[in-house]
Every structure is written in C-alpha cells, then in structure tokens.
Amino acid sequence: MLFPPSAKQIAKFSVNPPQGRVRALDITRGFAMLFVCLSHFAEVYFWRNRLSTDLIFRVTKFASPTFILVSGILLGYFYVTRRSSFAKIRENFIMRGLFLLSIGRLIILMAHIPHAGGLDQALHWGFITDTIGLFLIVGPCFVEHLGRVGRVIVATCLIVGSWTALATVSPSNAWLKWIVEMLIGPTGHSTRWYADNFPVLPWLGLYLLGTVVGESLFLRKKHASNWSRNLALVGGMGLVSSMVLYIVTGTAFVQASIASTLHHSGHYLLSPFSKLPPSPGFLIFYGSIGLLILAGFLWIEHSGIGGWYVRNLEIIGRNSLFVFVLQYFVYFTLLHEFHPGYTVLWPLIFLLSLLIIWVGAMVWDKRGWNRYLRLPIFSRG
Numbered sequence: 292m293l294f295p296p297s298a299k300q301i302a303k304f305s306v307n308p309p310q311g312r313v314r315a316l317d318i319t320r321g322f323a324m325l326f327v328c329l330s331h332f333a334e335v336y337f338w339r340n341r342l343s344t345d346l347i348f349r350v351t352k353f354a355s356p357t358f359i360l361v362s363g364i365l366l367g368y369f370y371v372t373r374r375s376s377f378a379k380i381r382e383n384f385i386m387r388g389l390f391l392l393s394i395g396r397l398i399i400l401m402a403h404i405p406h407a408g409g410l411d412q413a414l415h416w417g418f419i420t421d422t423i424g425l426f427l428i429v430g431p432c433f434v435e436h437l438g439r440v441g442r443v444i445v446a447t448c449l450i451v452g453s454w455t456a457l458a459t460v461s462p463s464n465a466w467l468k469w470i471v472e473m474l475i476g477p478t479g480h481s482t483r484w485y486a487d488n489f490p491v492l493p494w495l496g497l498y499l500l501g502t503v504v505g506e507s508l509f510l511r512k513k514h515a516s517n518w519s520r521n522l523a524l525v526g527g528m529g530l531v532s533s534m535v536l537y538i539v540t541g542t543a544f545v546q547a548s549i550a551s552t553l554h555h556s557g558h559y560l561l562s563p564f565s566k567l568p569p570s571p572g573f574l575i576f577y578g579s580i581g582l583l584i585l586a587g588f589l590w591i592e593h594s595g596i597g598g599w600y601v602r603n604l605e606i607i608g609r610n611s612l613f614v615f616v617l618q619y620f621v622y623f624t625l626l627h628e629f630h631p632g633y634t635v636l637w638p639l640i641f642l643l644s645l646l647i648i649w650v651g652a653m654v655w656d657k658r659g660w661n662r663y664l665r666l667p668i669f670s671r672g
Contacts, residue, residue, distance in 0.1 A: 313368060313509070314605055315588040318597075320361050321608030322584060326351040327358075327615070328648065331622040332641050335406060340633040352566055355419055356574060357581030358611075359494055362423055363430070363501020364585075368509045370434045370502070381431040386665035387612075391424030393666065395616065402619040405627045407486070417473075417488025420615065425491060426498045434502050442499045449496035450571050457568060476568025490568050497574050504582070519593065522586035529579030533572050536561045603649065606656045612664055613655045618648050 330351035337344045369380045399418050407413035433442060453475040461478055462468050469484045476490040477483045504525070508518055563576030591597045607614050621644050631640060655661070 313589075313592075315585060315592045316361055316365055316368070317605045317608035318588045318592070318601055319357065319581070319585045319608065320611050321604035321606070322588070323354040323357040323361075323581070324607050324611055324614055324618075325604075325645070326354040328618050328622070328645060329641065330354065331618060332626065332644060335622050335626045336631070336637065336640070339627070339630055342633065349564060352564070352573075353577040353580040353584070355489070355566070356497060356569075356577040357584065358419065359423065359426075359497050360501040360504070360578055360581050361585070362426065363498040363503075364505035364508070366430050366434060367502035367505025367507075370431075371506050371509050377431070377435070381435075382669045383665065384427045384431055386668060388424040388427030389666040389668065390664055391420045391427070391612070395420055395424070395612065395664070398616055399619050402616070402624050404624075406623040412486070415484060415486045417485050419489050420612070422489040422491060422494050426495060429495075430498065430502065433499060434506070439503045439506055442503050446496040446499040446503075449492045449499070450574060453490070453492040453496075453568070454571060487567060493569050493571075493574065497569075497578060500578075519586040519589035522582050522589065526579045526582030526586060529575050529582065533561070533563055533576040533579065536575075537563060537572055607649070607652050610652050610655050610661060613661070614648060614652050617651050618644075621647055 330348060333344045333347040333351075337347070366384070370377060373380055396418065399420060400413055400416075403413045403416055403418075404410055407416060433445075437445065456471075457475045457478055460471065462471055468478070471478055472484055472490070473488070474490055474492050476488075476493070477485070504522075508521065561572035562570050563572045565573050588601075591601060626644065634640075
C-alpha cells in the first residue's frame with residue numbers, strides 16, 4: 292500500500308467504479324476509514340501496553356461525524372439525481388439498514404468479544420453501524436416528506452433538545468435509563484449500561500443536516516466546479532463558530548448562568564471533544580472538519596489528480612462496511628489475542644494491519660460482493 296503497484300497488479304485488482312456515483316464521497320469515506328483503523332489500533336495496542344490514547348483519539352474523532360455526514364449527503368444526492376427511481380433507492384437503503392442491524396451487528400459483536408472481555412460485556416457496546424443502519428431505514432422517509440428547511444429545524448431540535456434533556460433529566464427506573472441512554476446518551480453520574488455507543492437523536496440530527504447538504508450541493512450538476520468551494524466555506528464557518536462558542540462558554544459568567552439551570556456547564560455542552568454523548572460543539576467542530584475534507588476531495592476529483600492513492604481510498608470507501616467489519620477482526624480479535632509488546636516501531640505494525648485490510652478490500656471489490664450485504668426483503672418480481 293505504500294508504493295504504487297505494477298501494471299499487472301493494477302489490472303488484477305482494479306475495477307471500474309459504478310456509474311452515477313460522486314467519487315469524492317467514497318474517497319472521503321475511505322480516508323475516514325483509515326483513521327477509524329488508527330483509532331481502533333490505538334484502542335487495543337496502546338491500552339494493552341498502558342499507553343495514553345488521548346492524542347490519537349483527538350486526531351481521529353472526525354471519522355465518526357464524517358461517516359454520518361457522508362451517509363446523509365449520499366441520500367440527499369440520490370434524492371436529487373435519482374428522483375424517478377427513488378423507490379428503488381429506498382428499498383436498497385432499507386435492506387442495507389436491516390442487514391447492519393441484524394447479521395452485520397452479530398458479526399461485529401463476535402469480533403468484539405475478546406477485547407470486551409466476554410459475550411456479556413460485548414453486549415454492552417453500541418456500534419456506529421447500529422446507528423447508521425437505523426438511519427438508512429428512516430432517512431428516506433425524512434427526505435421524501437420533509438423539505439430542506441424542515442429538516443434543518445428538526446435536526447437543530449434533535450441536537451439541542453437531546454442535550455437539554457440530557458442536562459436536566461435524571462431517570463431512576465433502570466429500563467428508562469437504558470432507553471434514555473440509547474436515545475440521547477448517559478445522564479449525569481449514573482451507572483452506564485453502554486460502555487460505548489452512538490445515541491440516536493443527536494447523531495440523527497447530524498445525518499439530517501447531511502441530507503440537506505447533499506440535496507443542496509448537487510441540486511444543479513452544472514455547478515460542479517463550485518461544490519468544493521461552497522463546502523469549504525460552510526466547513527470553515529462551522530469550524531470558526533465552534534471555537535468561538537467554546538471560548539465564550541468558558542467565561543465564568545456564562546458558566547454560572549448555564550450551570551444554574553442545567554447539570555452541566557456550558558463549556559462542557561459546547562466542548563469540541565465531548566463525543567459520548569456528542570455535544571453540539573463536537574458535532575459542529577468535527578463535522579466541519581469532515582466537510583473540509585470532502586471539499587478537498589471534491590476539488591481533487593474535479594481536477595483529475597490523486598492517482599493510485601486516491602483510487603485506493605475510493606475502493607476502501609465504496610466497500611466501507613466490509614472494511615469496517617474486517618478491521619474489527621484485525622484489531623479487536625487478532626491484535627488483542629497476539630498482544631505484541633510496545634516498540635517504537637509500532638507504526639510498522641499498524642501499516643502491516645492496513646496492508647491486510649487493503650488486500651481484503653481489493654479482493655472484495657473485485658468480486659463485487661457488496662451485493663450480499665443486504666437483507667432481500669422486497670420482491671424482485
């Protein structure tokens with residue numbers, strides 16, 4: 292993966308990308324997947340060798356918001372460019388979502404057992420694929436029955452409302468705690484049911500904003516040359532806004548004002564580093580970084596540069612579900628079981644893991660096996 296392959300290797304692995312796709316979306320997803328791999332590698336390797344993961348986690352945190360945004364953008368894009376066949380798109384989304392919530396979740400759960408410490412502990416983990424699977428099922432309904440302005444309003448209410456509820460409610464019933472944690476995240480200092488999860492409501496808000504971006508961005512295909520500039524402008528504004536809000540809410544006066552009515556300080560609510568649950572500040576900050584990355588790859592796609600490296604990111608992104616499952620086995624099963632000791636050459640271990648994942652992705656893409664990652668619940672007749 293470090294060096295371009297020979298012509299023979301290119302002929303062996305390369306396939307033509309599906310028609311009608313915006314390559315930059317797949318490339319961005321592939322780029323984010325590399326940082327997912329780095330995050331999970333650090334989670335296992337650094338943790339088992341008692342090393343701090345704080346720096347790597349902060350660098351890689353953009354991956355989750357980027358995945359959610361790209362998924363929403365793709366739905367918005369399909370709604371604009373394939374309106375006449377959107378019923379078919381909706382069916383495909385639902386079948387993929389059901390697969391993620393059933394067979395896909397079972398496979399990832401099994402891969403997570405060694406690192407979690409057993410099946411019972413693994414059941415207390417929520418995966419991003421669970422959340423995306425649900426969004427694939429309900430997302431088409433939102434874009435078909437709610438306009439862009441309506442989705443922005445709903446998204447804002449979900450993000451702000453979930454954190455307001457999180458900072459004010461404190462359920463005592465065990466089942467109610469579990470439902471609240473699944474929907475908006477852990478409350479106060481109460482015992483968590485989930486060791487880690489992606490609460491539905493705030494992430495759904497980000498997903499809906501992604502659909503608006505996708506629908507607005509690709510509404511006029513003839514303006515493709517402006518896509519990257521417009522996205523970069525939105526991403527830059529979001530990045531600056533998140534930092535300004537974080538600084539303002541750090542003042543003693545604002546802290547005291549918010550703390551008088553909420554369980555949390557305003558600084559915490561708008562912190563760009565609060566992922567569990569995702570604070571509004573986190574979603575704005577890292578979501579804006581995701582938009583800037585997508586803007587860069589849109590420019591690269593329009594310019595026709597990037598070569599073999601970008602092509603590989605595209606393949607990884609196009610097969611992101613398979614890659615996500617494969618890297619779970621590589622890190623949370625194999626790396627955990629082999630438990631290599633710490634060495635300053637650990638980046639080579641990480642690159643070796645990427646090589647395994649890259650080969651798997653190339654073979655999977657060559658065979659076109661993405662077609663099996665869905666539950667065929669709709670009749671083809």
